[in-house]
Amino acid sequence: MIRIQDLKRISDFEWEIPQSLRGDMRGPVRIFGTRKLLEQILGDKSLEQAVNASTLPGLVGAVVVMPDMHQGYGFPIGGVAATRFPHGVVSPGAIGYDINCGVRLLASSIEMEAALPHLDRLATLLNQYCPSGVGVKGVVHVNVPELDRLMRAGSRWALKNGYARENDLTRTEENGCMEGADPAEVSARAKTRGLDQIGSVGAGNHFVEVDLVESILDPETAAVFGLQQGCLAVQIHCGSRGLGHQVCTDYVQDFQSAVKRYGIELPDRELVCAPMDSPEGQAYLGAMRAAANYAFVNRQLIAFSARRAFEETFAGKLKNWQLIQVYDICHNMGKIETHAVDGKQVKVCIHRKGATRAFGPGTPGLPPEFQQTGQPVLIPGSMGTASWVLAGTETSMLRSWGSSCHGAGRTMSRSQAKHDFRGDVLRRELEGRGIKIRAGSMSGLAEEAPEAYKDVDSVVETVVAAGIVRKVARLRPLVVVKG
Amino acid sequence: MPFEELSHTADWSLRIWAADLTQLFAESARGMNALTGTKLAESPRVQRTFSASAEDAESLLVSFLSELVFFAEQETLAFDRIELKIDAREGQSCTLSATLSGANILSLNKSIKAVTFHNMQIHQTERGYEVDIVFDV
Numbered sequence: 294m295i296r297i298q299d300l301k302r303i304s305d306f307e308w309e310i311p312q313s314l315r316g317d318m319r320g321p322v323r324i325f326g327t328r329k330l331l332e333q334i335l336g337d338k339s340l341e342q343a344v345n346a347s348t349l350p351g352l353v354g355a356v357v358v359m360p361d362m363h364q365g366y367g368f369p370i371g372g373v374a375a376t377r378f379p380h381g382v383v384s385p386g387a388i389g390y391d392i393n394c395g396v397r398l399l400a401s402s403i404e405m406e407a408a409l410p411h412l413d414r415l416a417t418l419l420n421q422y423c424p425s426g427v428g429v430k431g432v433v434h435v436n437v438p439e440l441d442r443l444m445r446a447g448s449r450w451a452l453k454n455g456y457a458r459e460n461d462l463t464r465t466e467e468n469g470c471m472e473g474a475d476p477a478e479v480s481a482r483a484k485t486r487g488l489d490q491i492g493s494v495g496a497g498n499h500f501v502e503v504d505l506v507e508s509i510l511d512p513e514t515a516a517v518f519g520l521q522q523g524c525l526a527v528q529i530h531c532g533s534r535g536l537g538h539q540v541c542t543d544y545v546q547d548f549q550s551a552v553k554r555y556g557i558e559l560p561d562r563e564l565v566c567a568p569m570d571s572p573e574g575q576a577y578l579g580a581m582r583a584a585a586n587y588a589f590v591n592r593q594l595i596a597f598s599a600r601r602a603f604e605e606t607f608a609g610k611l612k613n614w615q616l617i618q619v620y621d622i623c624h625n626m627g628k629i630e631t632h633a634v635d636g637k638q639v640k641v642c643i644h645r646k647g648a649t650r651a652f653g654p655g656t657p658g659l660p661p662e663f664q665q666t667g668q669p670v671l672i673p674g675s676m677g678t679a680s681w682v683l684a685g686t687e688t689s690m691l692r693s694w695g696s697s698c699h700g701a702g703r704t705m706s707r708s709q710a711k712h713d714f715r716g717d718v719l720r721r722e723l724e725g726r727g728i729k730i731r732a733g734s735m736s737g738l739a740e741e742a743p744e745a746y747k748d749v750d751s752v753v754e755t756v757v758a759a760g761i762v763r764k765v766a767r768l769r770p771l772v773v774v775k776g
Numbered sequence: 777m778p779f780e781e782l783s784h785t786a787d788w789s790l791r792i793w794a795a796d797l798t799q800l801f802a803e804s805a806r807g808m809n810a811l812t813g814t815k816l817a818e819s820p821r822v823q824r825t826f827s828a829s830a831e832d833a834e835s836l837l838v839s840f841l842s843e844l845v846f847f848a849e850q851e852t853l854a855f856d857r858i859e860l861k862i863d864a865r866e867g868q869s870c871t872l873s874a875t876l877s878g879a880n881i882l883s884l885n886k887s888i889k890a891v892t893f894h895n896m897q898i899h900q901t902e903r904g905y906e907v908d909i910v911f912d913v
Contacts, residue, residue: 337785364785366894366910390890390912427887496887535849538889542842549835562893703786736885
């Protein structure tokens with residue numbers, strides 16, 4: 294059990310668990326959080342999990358955890374770890390089952406006042422065109438050879454097939470395609486699960502949301518991102534569906550024996566890993582990238598469906614109803630990146646699990662328009678609460694492996710939330726505040742009660758005060774569609 | 777019920793116990809159905825069989841439950857009668873053959889993404905075999 298006295302205070306917003314805490318640690322753990330958030334974090338096992346993550350072979354520097362962190366399985370949610378390329382390990386469990394779960398933000402010039410009379414219809418059409426919920430199929434069905442092409446090309450597949458615009462791709466992390474994807478390393482079972490789920494939201498905390506851009510904190514950056522105060526925006530939160538879950542399941546199972554072959558000892562079997570340059574590591578990287586590309590296409594198809602709903606709602610009623618992509622970011626991902634370590638540029642594999650890439654100004658790989666501003670960092674709040682658009686900073690490159698938080702972060706178990714809240718009551722409360730809800734499951738709604746999460750504003754204030762991001766805009770929900 | 781839900785911040789966790797390994801696996805499946813709130817259609821009844829092998833009992837349990845996750849998602853099937861043969865000897869690879877009888881899923885409250893290995897250890901206690909399982913949901 295880790296206690297607050299085990300932590301070294303670096304600043305009001307940054308703390309460290311020294312490597313000396315446990316003999317098997319290969320680096321320290323750096324925590325971004327206020328004392329109050331830390332006290333919440335100490336209520337579960339997330340810091341133990343962060344310490345466990347620091348035992349990964351080939352670890353470089355510190356394991357970093359964000360203020361929205363909470364207990365996961367193996368690796369904490371809100372964690373970032375870097376391992377040396379190419380001999381260090383890659384760990385499927387440190388990336389997660391929902392490979393390339395992420396958030397896409399679309400902006401519009403639709404003013405809220407003009408949209409209000411049409412929001413009910415918009416909510417219904419979004420619910421109809423963006424399939425969500427348990428066991429629900431997607432909007433596109435493909436055969437296995439086509440699925441392989443989709444997994445190789447990512448968003449380029451969507452562009453070729455008429456589901457994307459050119460600037461959707463330039464405004465997607467990695468341009469919507471992880472190079473090195475290898476569908477041959479994706480099992481037949483994973484492909485079976487993926488065939489008919491493309492373009493579906495799924496269940497749990499995944500959603501499609503229409504927001505109001507309530508306030509702009511940095512007008513110049515907001516203009517670059519395409520956000521206008523008082524106008525509508527759309528957030529899409531989902532990942533690689535059953536295909537990604539199966540890829541992770543397959544490789545966590547396979548790596549149980551790989552760790553023995555490579556003489557790797559770990560405190561938790563869910564952290565199993567293999568050297569990146571081993572056949573096992575290469576196979577996982579190829580499969581993980583293929584699943585990541587599937588997720589890019591998935592969010593692209595949901596964006597396509599959202600545009601269809603917007604067109605049917607607003608065309609002929611408003612002049613400009615188009616949805617323009619702000620950015621699409623991943624928060625469960627493994628990527629080979631170059632970072633400054635002890636004054637040298639070092640190639641590492643960054644494992645982000647429930648953490649968002651937050652590259653600062655001038656970082657290679659960002660589209661030209663974000664070179665001055667840093668990349669958009671999208672932080673959805675819990676259901677019914679605010680969301681934030683932030684921008685990456687130079688400090689994030691130095692302190693947090695170019696990463697930031699990914700949401701509010703749960704504090705309450707799902708069973709406790711279901712015990713304490715009722716979905717129908719919650720729905721009435723949210724609708725009383727003017728938020729249109731389309732939800733397939735009332736118990737699912739109860740699990741996502743805002744009180745089950747940390748206060749997203751406090752989480753954002755912490756990462757901003759730590760300097761790893763800066764505020765650009767705050768969004769308020771108008772329509773929530775979820776399974 | 778020889779299983780109970782354990783508190784977990786984001787996902788779901790179950791503690792299961794049973795007199796022997798075979799019952800432990802079967803109760804794990806029942807516990808998973810209870811967690812997801814799975815309700816079966818009365819008919820038609822369906823049967824499925826499968827076999828698996830793994831390097832230890834924990835890996836075998838994850839394989840078994842993952843198979844059930846796959847049946848639920850892909851065939852909308854769940855099972856209320858489970859017959860298992862398990863051969864698990866210390867230091868040797870373990871094998872399982874399963875005959876499953878069930879029906880179409882009429883409704884369920886929640887789907888399971890994956891069965892994890894997190895802190896999983898099958899061990900013996902006063903009440904027999906026991907294991908904690910964390911499910912990603």
